[in-house]
Amino acid sequence: MPDLYSFLKPPNIYLPIGGILFSLAVFSTYTGKISARFCWVYRAKEPIVFWLVVATYYLGGVCFIGYFLYKVY
Numbered sequence: 001m002p003d004l005y006s007f008l009k010p011p012n013i014y015l016p017i018g019g020i021l022f023s024l025a026v027f028s029t030y031t032g033k034i035s036a037r038f039c040w041v042y043r044a045k046e047p048i049v050f051w052l053v054v055a056t057y058y059l060g061g062v063c064f065i066g067y068f069l070y071k072v073y
Contacts, residue, residue: 012072018064025057 028034028050032043036053043050 012068014064014068014071018061018066018068020061021057021064022061025054025061028054028057 024034032050033040034050034053034057035041036049041050041053
């Protein structure tokens, strides 16, 4: 089990980035709109593009959090 100092080292920026991406994906899933390329994409109007962007956010969040946990442990 690592000590508290290992969680606070500067290279561990992956956890906040992963948390933000995952939170954005969850928020977008519930609201039905997401910002992509300087415009809004709505779930009802463009479902394929919407779900591709949301899946990318989910995958990015999971990868960043997983990499953080891999490096810490």
